[in-house]
Amino acid sequence: MPDTITFKIKRQDSESSGSYWETFVIPHVPNSNVISCLMDIQANPENSKGEKVAPVVWECNCLEEVCGSCTMVINRKVRQSCSALVDQLEKPITLEPMSKFPVIRDLAVDRSRMFGALKKVQAWVTADGYHDLGPGIREPQNHQEIAYKLSECMTCGCCVEACPQYSLNNNFLGAAAISQSRLFNMHPTAKNIADERLDTLMQEGGIADCGNAQNCVEACPKSIPLTESIAEIGRQVSGKLWSNIFQA
Amino acid sequence: MDSHFLMRRIHSLTGVVPVGLFLVYHLYLQLYLHSGAETYNTAVNSFYDSPLAIWTLVIVVYIPLFFHAFLGVRLIFESTVQPSYTYFSHLLYWLQRISGIGVLLFILAHVWNTQFGPWISGTWGTHFEHLSSGFSDPESGIITKTVYLLGVLGAVFHFANGFNTFCMTWGIALTPKSQIRVRIFSILLFLILSASALYALSAIW
Ligand code: HEM
Ligand code: SF4
Ligand code: SF4
Ligand code: FES
Numbered sequence: 001m002p003d004t005i006t007f008k009i010k011r012q013d014s015e016s017s018g019s020y021w022e023t024f025v026i027p028h029v030p031n032s033n034v035i036s037c038l039m040d041i042q043a044n045p046e047n048s049k050g051e052k053v054a055p056v057v058w059e060c061n062c063l064e065e066v067c068g069s070c071t072m073v074i075n076r077k078v079r080q081s082c083s084a085l086v087d088q089l090e091k092p093i094t095l096e097p098m099s100k101f102p103v104i105r106d107l108a109v110d111r112s113r114m115f116g117a118l119k120k121v122q123a124w125v126t127a128d129g130y131h132d133l134g135p136g137i138r139e140p141q142n143h144q145e146i147a148y149k150l151s152e153c154m155t156c157g158c159c160v161e162a163c164p165q166y167s168l169n170n171n172f173l174g175a176a177a178i179s180q181s182r183l184f185n186m187h188p189t190a191k192n193i194a195d196e197r198l199d200t201l202m203q204e205g206g207i208a209d210c211g212n213a214q215n216c217v218e219a220c221p222k223s224i225p226l227t228e229s230i231a232e233i234g235r236q237v238s239g240k241l242w243s244n245i246f247q248a
Numbered sequence: 249m250d251s252h253f254l255m256r257r258i259h260s261l262t263g264v265v266p267v268g269l270f271l272v273y274h275l276y277l278q279l280y281l282h283s284g285a286e287t288y289n290t291a292v293n294s295f296y297d298s299p300l301a302i303w304t305l306v307i308v309v310y311i312p313l314f315f316h317a318f319l320g321v322r323l324i325f326e327s328t329v330q331p332s333y334t335y336f337s338h339l340l341y342w343l344q345r346i347s348g349i350g351v352l353l354f355i356l357a358h359v360w361n362t363q364f365g366p367w368i369s370g371t372w373g374t375h376f377e378h379l380s381s382g383f384s385d386p387e388s389g390i391i392t393k394t395v396y397l398l399g400v401l402g403a404v405f406h407f408a409n410g411f412n413t414f415c416m417t418w419g420i421a422l423t424p425k426s427q428i429r430v431r432i433f434s435i436l437l438f439l440i441l442s443a444s445a446l447y448a449l450s451a452i453w
Contacts, residue, residue, distance in 0.1 A: 076332035164327045164341060202249040208256035211323070212413035214337035215330065227416065228424060235419020241257065244249055 003028040006048070006092035007037065009056055012103045019103070023048040023092075024056075034081035034095065035060050035070060038107075058107040065221060068156030072097060072107045078161040080221055081107075098161045100168060114155050117177035121197045125190040137188035150183040150229065152222045159216035159226060171205035175216035178207055179229035185236065198233075198240045207233050259319045260417045262312040263410045270309050271407050275400075275441055278448035285376035292375045313355070320348045340409055347406040354399030361392075380452040393453070400445045408438035 005028045012019040025048050026040045038058050045055040058081065060070035065083040073096040074084050086093070101109035127133060139147065153176055160166040160174035181197045184190040201207045210230055217226040277295075280288040295301055324345045330338070361382065366372040382392050412434040415421040421430040 162330060162333050164330050164338070167326075167328045170326065199249070202253045204250055204252040206253060208253045210417075211327065211341060212337075212416050213341035215333045215335060215341075218335045218337075219333065225424065227427065228422060231416045231419050231422045231427070233419070234417055235422065237253075238418050241249065 005037065005086060007041070008092050008094045009106070010094070010096040011056065011106050012097070013054070013105065015102060015104060022053065028086075030087065032086045034072075034074060034084040034086065034089075034093070035063065037086060037093075038081070038095075056107065057105040066154055068154035071156045071158060071161075073099070073161070078158045078219055080156065080158075083221070098157055100161050100163075100166055101157065102168075109157075111155065111157055114157055114160065114174065114176060117173040118155065118180060120173065120200050121177050121181045121184075122193055122200075123177065123180040123184055125184070125187060126193055127189070139188060143186055146225075147183060147186060149222075149224060150179055153180060153224055154222065156221065158219040158221055162215040162219035164213050164215065165209050165211045170209070172209040173201070173205050175210070175220075175226045175230065178210070178233050179224055179226050182229040182232050185233075194236070195240070198237050201233060202237050202240065207237055255319060257417075259316055259323075260414055262316045263407070264414050266308045267313050267316055268407045268411065271403060272441065275404075275445050275448065279444065281376070281379075281448050281451035285374075285380075288376045289374060293373060317348075317352050317355075320345075321352070324348065340412075344406060344409050344413070347402040347409075350398065350402040351406050354395065354402065357395060358399065376452075383452050396449065400449070401442060404438055404441040404445060408434045408441065411437060 004025050007024045007026070009022055009024065010019055011022050024041050024046075026037060026044075029036070029040075032040075035058075038056060042055040045053050047053050058070065058072065060082055061067040062069075063082045065080045068080070070081045071078060072081050073094075074081060075090055075094055078098060081095070095107060097103045097107045097109045101111055101113065104110050155176055157176075159176050160172075163172075163174065166172045166174050178201065181201060185194040185197055207230065212227075212230075214227050217224075220226055277291060280291040283291075298304075327345065362375065362378065363372075366374075366378055371378065383389055383396075385392065412431055415430045416427065421427045
């Protein structure tokens, strides 16, 4: 009996069709990861019943856990498939697309909503015009450590996949966008529109939709202190609420 | 700022002020159960002597509680169940919701049992006798006791854990260190209020 690995993959042929499970048995290669196994399946797309089927579709890019595109649900938990080492996983290995985004095909999902959330909170440094604005304002030393940590977010979706408050049929911005708002609200240049970010976060889908379950911070592969960011933005909107009531 | 945000903030606030504070006061009052029927009845009735008593109750307790409960129940239906993420905070998140429902049912039964029931039957005022006879009833006593035990512990848990998330919601505890401090405080709050409530109940057990 050759050394094999069994994969149970939740498949979906198109955006609108239903999903079904398919099992694949492939030879075990030591030190392989989930992506390399998916490549093996792609090279020989034959399911466990011996039928030739369409190859399984997935997304990946950097292969070193910095781009976030390969995120999927592996053995019921969301994570990056490029850094999921097969030898460390319980068998059979189940692969599912993230459940909080529309499925494009098989394991590939459409994460546009997350990028849309970053646009809504204007998660960027505002620079007006193309002319030379001179050197930027220096980032204060005491900000650098936390700002660097926050900037590691790769918009992968783990935090929102694990969040009980984020669902396909609401419009919660999610922990990543809240945390990015914190990053840009502390940036010496980008903080000029901090108020506009808070305005967005004080609307439907904003910070009030967080229920403090704290799954996001546990699920984040980059160990970004998301609950600290949520509390910090909570404080900023509390301040704005106060001024809206008493100083407007 | 939209009404959705405002409603959530009012929900969070009402859970602590005034409803949470009322819970603390209410549990404190129950310690008089140990001072015997007369003292207990006087302590409870003296509150109702004031002409403002009924207004205070409605404005400080019933309206905020009704608002909090109504929105709370709506919020529960907006959650998605995520059983594979077995983290402690996630467990608390669900216990907060389950205890909310439990507390709602308990409060309805409790208000019926101690307010409207006695009002209708004209025995209102002899609170101690009413409670202790309910507890010692040979048939329904055990059920009443169980309901009170679960209801009171549920309410104390809901308030203590709610205080913990309240501090996140309003940005009172920012750093992981201060969030741990608040969590320790809310555990202490849970233990002290539970001990006080159990001690009070022991007078008529
Ligand atoms: C009567 C039925 C009740 C229901 C259905 C209910 C429901 C809820 C729910 C679902 C939450 C979570 C909200 C969120 O995290 O977004 C919550 C939070 C809370 N509840 Fe209740 N609750 C009830 C009664 C009470 C009572 C009696 C108290 C006080 C003793 C209380 C105090 C709190 C506190 C302090 C919070 C935390 C608010 C925050 O996270 O900012 N609740 N409640
Ligand atoms: S915060 Fe963490 S889990 Fe969420 S998108 Fe960014 S890197 Fe992924
Ligand atoms: S704390 Fe909980 S509810 Fe809030 S964003 Fe994180 S996972 Fe979602
Ligand atoms: S391929 Fe970029 S994170 Fe996995």
